[in-house]
């Protein structure tokens with residue numbers, strides 16, 4: 001089956017040279033084709049160029065008229081905590097009244113509350129709640145999403161979250177990349193025995209997750225009062241020994257040398273980075289670790305923003321994601337995160353689009369296959385109802401996705 005997306009006001013490939021990731025000035029170069037067309041054959045991109053240069057079409061090609069619209073690669077949300085039960089709207093209110101995220105956590109709120117709600121939820125409830133969020137992501141044009149476990153925090157509960165994620169992924173149009181985050185917090189039953197919990201992760205959870213191929217990545221919340229750098233290192237090392245790729249919640253609320261640690265272990269990405277140091281920036285640049293910035297979290301918690309400009313100007317590849325979770329950023333609206341990045345991180349719309357596509361795919365180790373519109377790449381495409389890509393972030397908070405295509409197939413139609 002072939003599909004022609006014809007005569008878009010702007011066709012935006014994002015990359016043209018099969019680059020796996022973009023840094024510095026290259027993040028601004030989107031290679032926009034005015035009045036562009038894109039031909040998809042099967043699951044792949046077969047041709048793209050000016051509408052006036054259209055090659056002969058395979059017989060039976062379906063034509064989607066994109067005039068007055070733009071065509072971009074499917075968005076990639078490379079950092080989410082999408083699988084959980086319950087909500088924390090009451091904590092949202094407490095924060096408005098002046099309590100901090102950390103104060104609420106110290107009073108028994110925070111991650112641990114979602115852990116109890118999640119442990120109590122049935123498989124069906126979890127599946128349904130996560131599916132609703134996944135549907136919403138897809139409706140915004142997100143065609144690939146990373147989903148972290150981390151609200152189970154026991155062997156059985158973490159495995160259950162990853163199994164539900166796998167089952168959901170099997171039938172959903174949105175491609176799912178599973179990450180094991182057993183080191184999201186120390187569960188209440190191990191509060192007096194932190195070492196015991198780290199040991200459980202290293203000796204039981206990591207082997208079971210890796211051998212069952214339940215996750216592709218392992219992540220750790222390296223933070224003051226959560227997992228310290230030496231505990232983090234033990235977990236990263238175990239995960240690496242079992243062949244899991246690495247991510248790290250690094251330098252979010254305090255500087256723990258998280259970025260340095262992530263680069264030392266060859267992590268694919270280091271995420272959050274609000275408190276990254278100059279040496280952390282230099283370390284990421286040297287290792288080519290993708291910096292995943294989550295400005296929705298800074299906004300929702302009213303804390304500082306990561307130094308995006310310094311990262312980009314230093315040559316670190318930068319990606320953006322929602323961090324969708326019930327505590328620190330409750331949204332599936334990835335383009336809105338792009339608007340926040342423009343305003344608060346001072347990223348240009350072109351840099352933001354690169355950070356939400358090619359570089360986000362790189363943060364998931366998939367930029368050889370997705371993240372840009374190039375011949376031979378997977379046909380993950382979004383037609384947006386705007387005439388210029390800058391309007392995606394300028395006209396903020398609304399959904400501009402008109403048609404969403406995954407692996408060459410229309411999965412969201414107007």
Ligand code: NIG
Nearest residue numbers: 110111221323325326327328
């Ligand atoms: O990425 N940083 C750790 N985890 C989440 C928050 C999770 C929660 O509050 O439930 C985050 O911000």
Ligand code: FE
Nearest residue numbers: 079081249323
């Ligand atoms: Fe997170």
